[in-house]
Amino acid sequence: MTETKADTIRCDACPVLCRIRPGKIGACDRYANADGVLTRVDPLVVAERARHMVPFLEGSEGWEGEVVTPAESFVTGIGSGTTYPDYKPAPFIVASEAEGVDMVTVVSEGIFSYCGLKVKIDTDRYLGPEQAAVMCEGEQIGHVTTAEYGSQMLALGGVRHLTGGSKREGNVTCQAMLDLCGCRAVEIRIEGGAKVVIQAGAPPIVDDEREERMRVGCGSATIGMFAKQWYGLTDEVIVVDDHITGVLTEHQAGRFLDMPPAGVRVRGRRSTPGRYFQVAEPGAGWGGTDVTDPLEIIEKIDPKKAWPGMRLLMVSTTGEDAAWYELDEGLDPREAEMPDPIWKVVERIAENCEPALTSVLFMAGAGGSLRAGVTENPVKLTRSVRESLTRVTCGGAPVYVWPGGGITLMVDVTRMPGSSFGYVPTPALVAPIEFTMRREDYATLGGHVDSIVALESVLGGAHLERMPWPTSNPWPIGPATGRPS
Ligand code: SF4
Numbered sequence: 001m002t003e004t005k006a007d008t009i010r011c012d013a014c015p016v017l018c019r020i021r022p023g024k025i026g027a028c029d030r031y032a033n034a035d036g037v038l039t040r041v042d043p044l045v046v047a048e049r050a051r052h053m054v055p056f057l058e059g060s061e062g063w064e065g066e067v068v069t070p071a072e073s074f075v076t077g078i079g080s081g082t083t084y085p086d087y088k089p090a091p092f093i094v095a096s097e098a099e100g101v102d103m104v105t106v107v108s109e110g111i112f113s114y115c116g117l118k119v120k121i122d123t124d125r126y127l128g129p130e131q132a133a134v135m136c137e138g139e140q141i142g143h144v145t146t147a148e149y150g151s152q153m154l155a156l157g158g159v160r161h162l163t164g165g166s167k168r169e170g171n172v173t174c175q176a177m178l179d180l181c182g183c184r185a186v187e188i189r190i191e192g193g194a195k196v197v198i199q200a201g202a203p204p205i206v207d208d209e210r211e212e213r214m215r216v217g218c219g220s221a222t223i224g225m226f227a228k229q230w231y232g233l234t235d236e237v238i239v240v241d242d243h244i245t246g247v248l249t250e251h252q253a254g255r256f257l258d259m260p261p262a263g264v265r266v267r268g269r270r271s272t273p274g275r276y277f278q279v280a281e282p283g284a285g286w287g288g289t290d291v292t293d294p295l296e297i298i299e300k301i302d303p304k305k306a307w308p309g310m311r312l313l314m315v316s317t318t319g320e321d322a323a324w325y326e327l328d329e330g331l332d333p334r335e336a337e338m339p340d341p342i343w344k345v346v347e348r349i350a351e352n353c354e355p356a357l358t359s360v361l362f363m364a365g366a367g368g369s370l371r372a373g374v375t376e377n378p379v380k381l382t383r384s385v386r387e388s389l390t391r392v393t394c395g396g397a398p399v400y401v402w403p404g405g406g407i408t409l410m411v412d413v414t415r416m417p418g419s420s421f422g423y424v425p426t427p428a429l430v431a432p433i434e435f436t437m438r439r440e441d442y443a444t445l446g447g448h449v450d451s452i453v454a455l456e457s458v459l460g461g462a463h464l465e466r467m468p469w470p471t472s473n474p475w476p477i478g479p480a481t482g483r484p485s
Contacts, residue, residue: 077432128193263305
């Protein structure tokens with residue numbers, strides 16, 4: 001903090017360097033001038049979990065299983081403040097003890113100009129071509145990237161959109177990322193594709209239709225999974241899928257069951273027996289294709305193999321679309337009422353689909369300068385993380401650290417407390433980050449040991465918010481962090 005004239009103070013917690021008048025807050029709403037003191041507006045979040053249950057001891061009559069030891073506390077980076085301009089130690093370097101081992105957690109909020117989101121949208125519906133621009137409020141905030149199994153993927157944010165375009169592009173990108181990281185809904189449009197509402201942990205809404213199910217597998221996998229259940233009930237099954245359409249009697253699964261070839265040839269490029277690529281264009285129809293009448297994908301029916309009365313099921317990879325046909329005397333498929341046993345297998349496909357969700361991973365580099373808040377020799381922190389001596393968390397949530405250089409991490413935003421993310425108008429996102437290690441390892445990597453404070457002193461401070469530890473997250477403090485003893 002720098003004092004300026006007439007009780008106005010200058011915030012130096014980010015490069016914006018706001019001048020904040022008494023009683024006012026800075027541009028990011030995170031810092032205020034409280035009686036001339038630069039004050040972090042949000043409380044420091046401390047997550048608490050009950051200690052292990054005390055084992056039943058002889059003579060402890062009357063004990064009914066209640067927890068009788070105080071809770072363990074983990075100081076998160078949420079509300080902690082930043083190290084900017086980074087030559088100073090992190091806001092909190094907290095000593096604690098776990099199972100007789102002295103531990104240290106370095107707690108900070110990182111300002112991430114280099115950060116992005118990986119968004120996984122569980123749907124087969126066509127959202128747009130790979131590499132297409134993802135637009136929000138008329139600005140490009142990212143692009144469509146490689147689809148994964150049953151999901152469409154987006155890459156959003158990143159330095160290219162945060163700082164490399166116009167000021168408005170940066171601000172819109174930052175706001176969209178902030179909303180997504182806070183598990184709020186954001187409407188996007190994909191050039192040449194769909195309008196999609198995405199929200200971490202919620203089903204995607206594609207062109208105003210809420211997606212219900214993630215496909216059970218590709219068409220080929222669906223054939224393999226359910227072939228035996230169809231055996232004897234039908235003469236052919238075609239599972240319509242934008243990626244791999246499966247044809248039962250040609251497929252290895254049908255051959256394994258000694259099913260005679262039914263002679264139905266589907267459009268597209270045959271990859272291997274019973275597996276066809278590109279049977280139609282991608283779209284919002286059956287199995288992520290643009291097909292609304294499944295018979296469109298039948299190229300021909302071989303009269304030498306097919307026969308009148310032959311039974312044919314056509315179904316999508318989610319079981320949402322299904323039709324039953326019988327061939328007439330001219331070998332033309334005629335739609336007929338689906339027999340109950342066939343319905344049951346179609347319903348089994350649907351039952352095996354998982355609920356469609358949108359998942360948002362925050363990805364950032366805990367890079368150059370942020371590490372200086374931990375140690376005077378930043379590369380040693382990187383090495384310590386690489387050697388699993390230091391555990392990295394974001395708001396207490398576990399992260400995945402990419403191999404290779406730097407500390408490039410990914411974290412599921414739904415595992416982080418709701419108040420985790422903020423922003424600064426550079427623009428960049430602010431996110432909590434904690435580094436936990438043995439105290440001896442902290443000293444070895446050149447840590448700011450003179451700045452270590454006792455956990456109790458942090459807990460005794462004002463402006464704390466205590467929250468229960470999310471049981472789905474592993475407890476980050478303990479001798480498991482670091483080399484085996
Ligand atoms: S934007 Fe926020 S963190 Fe940056 S200088 Fe202003 S008040 Fe401080």
